[in-house]
Amino acid sequence: MNDGLIARIRASAEALRPQMGAFLGELLAIDTENPPGRNYERCVRFLGAKMASLGCEVEYVEVPEEDLAALADESKGWPRHIVVGTFAGTEKRPVLHLSGHYDVVPAGGGWTVDPYGGAIIDGKVYGRGASDMKSGLAAQIYALEVLQHAGIELKGTFVSSAVPDEETGGETGMGYLVRSGRLTKENTDYCIITEPLDPDMICLGHRxxxxxxxxxxxxxxxxxxxxxxxxxxxxxxxxxxxxxxxxxxxxxxxxxxxxxxxxxxxxxxxxxxxxxxxxxxxxxxxxxxxxxxxxxxxxxxxxxxxxxxxxxxxxxxxxxxxxxxxxxxxxxNPTMVDEDQRLVDALKACGRAVLGRDMGVNVSPGMDDQRFAVHEGGLEATVVYGPGRLALAHTSDEHIALDDLVTGVTILAATAAELLGVRE
Ligand SMILES: [Zn+2]
Known part of the structure; x- marks a missing residue:
């Protein structure tokens, strides 16, 4: 990754900081509590419209009835939606797929701000899902916008998806996305799940x-x-x-x-x-x-x-x-992928260039959607990296610092450029 490219990506991310915060605020204002799975269609349409505005081909998927049997009673009757945005580069491969879940756990008590207000106070965006993980979804989309704004053309293909139901096991979200053949080792080279495992850490697996x-x-x-x-x-x-x-x-x-x-x-x-x-x-x-x-x-x-x-x-x-x-x-089952692979090397190199120090490597104490891509999609090149902080997930007054969001977007954009290649 050359210094000039990093500088352009960094400047572009900084210039888009206000839009990023406003977009995340709007996304947080859509209450997608799960259970039961509220406003799912509204949320994917909101994300899909933004993807389309960046030139992505957008596919909306409604999870078929027969695949919803795994859902608990309180979620029955609430439709499950997925959105996939594909930005084709000048070459078909490699393909980088960024994915995140848009459902959030119920807000619960103890908030001093509206959990669905999307307020920005002192450089922090507040709301249920600010860390876990609508900031990840905003970062996926803005990584592409930052590259475009910087005038950087990707060679490979950039895919971004938003799935439901991670908070209730993921079978009817990422599980369906993978099993329906939309994310497998046959059509994807690298996958990054943008869950909040800290903006300076690469997560290789989970318990x-x-x-x-x-x-x-x-x-x-x-x-x-x-x-x-x-x-x-x-x-x-x-x-x-x-x-x-x-x-x-x-x-x-x-x-x-x-x-x-x-x-x-x-x-x-x-x-x-x-x-x-x-x-x-x-x-x-x-x-x-x-x-x-x-x-x-x-x-x-x-x-x-x-x-x-x-x-x-x-x-x-x-x-x-x-x-x-x-x-x-x-x-x-637990999930663990090899640290010694191109995807991790690229994240480390870009992280070092953006942060000015080495990123850490960790394993999540919980579980997340990574396992579907690895175990069922057969894609070993799947890791977790997102802008949110694990300690803030599922808390009252959940928030994300805009600084962390910009850092995450910058690292993801740089990693996409590194993995997919850019046209000079
Ligand atoms: Zn999560």
């Missing part, structure tokens, strides 16, 4: 996720004669004890990968809901609990599920519970 519910069956009886019944709450207590004996050692293993924050560098298994009983003097016949287990890249979802079910089978065999049912909610 795996096993979300599940266990329902333990017992035998109802009078509370004064518990020996006539079988208490499934006791069964749940025994399960937790055995998790400590059998699984805890594996939870103490520190990953060799740089998962951040440091407290998430191990596997974490939490019981998150528990329900049982209806009356103080009755032994209940059922106890249900849900669990959130995050897996380091060294572990697999199948292994984790097997560990839990082995304990449950023992509890049945020993007569501690009558039976159980295991209901999967999300089962996603």
């Amino acid at each position: 795996g996720t096993l979300w599940f519910t266990l329902a333990f069956r017992g035998v109802q009886s009078h509370g004064s004669m518990p020996s006539k019944g079988l208490n499934p709450i006791e069964g749940m207590r025994r399960l937790l004890e055995r998790i400590d004996v059998r699984i805890r050692p594996a939870l103490e293993t520190v990953s060799r990968y740089p998962v951040s924050p440091e407290g998430s560098r191990k596997s974490t298994l939490c019981i998150t809901t528990i329900r049982a009983g209806s009356k103080v003097n009755t032994i209940p016949d059922e106890c249900t609990a849900s669990f959130d287990w995050r897996l380091i890249p060294e572990q697999s979802a199948a292994w984790a599920r097997g560990e839990i079910m082995a304990i449950c089978d023992d509890l049945v065999r020993e007569g501690i519970i009558l039976g159980y049912s295991y209901t999967p909610i999300v089962e996603a």
Whole structure:
């Protein structure tokens, strides 16, 4: 990447700073809370219109009914939309695809500004999704505009997409985009997911996720004669004890990968809901609990599920519970791609040129849409880089500094120029 090109991209991004902030403010003012999945069509039309204004060929996709079965009840009846903008360069390949999700988690309480006001105060843009991750979507689109404004013509093809439902698992967003063949290793050379993993960090992967519910069956009886019944709450207590004996050692293993924050560098298994009983003097016949287990890249979802079910089978065999049912909610393997590849080299080089120092490399504690591109699209050249900050995601008064947005846009624009080549 030559210094002259970087200087032109930087100057162009700086010149477009006010428009970028205003565009993000408008995007944040569209309430796309998920669940249930509000205003999705309005949001993709807003993004698509901007892409079209830059000369992109825009495709609007409505996810077919049969693919919506994975959605939870509260999202049923709300249509799911995707938008893909393609800016063809002078050559078909390589293709760089930038993708982000436009759904946001519900605003919740504790805000001192309107979460859907899109206010800009002291150089920061406020709103639900400011960090996670409408700033990423704004950066994808402005990366192209910055290049055009600087008079830089790309050789390869620049694709930008916005998908829904990442916050509820992504099957009906990025999952559909990949499975419908729009993002695979056959038609794409590089992919950057613009999630907020910090504007000076390149994220190579994420932990795996096993979300599940266990329902333990017992035998109802009078509370004064518990020996006539079988208490499934006791069964749940025994399960937790055995998790400590059998699984805890594996939870103490520190990953060799740089998962951040440091407290998430191990596997974490939490019981998150528990329900049982209806009356103080009755032994209940059922106890249900849900669990959130995050897996380091060294572990697999199948292994984790097997560990839990082995304990449950023992509890049945020993007569501690009558039976159980295991209901999967999300089962996603960890994702890790190689640091030693052209996409990462390009991001590092552009990051160094823009920031004046080396970018860091990390692994996300949660999961994101990267896994669909890598595992189902077969595209190893997929990483996460976006302008937002992880610590601000899902918080009250969520915001992004305009400085971070401009930095992210500049690095993405420079990386696109580096990977796709420019016409001199
Ligand atoms: Zn996100």
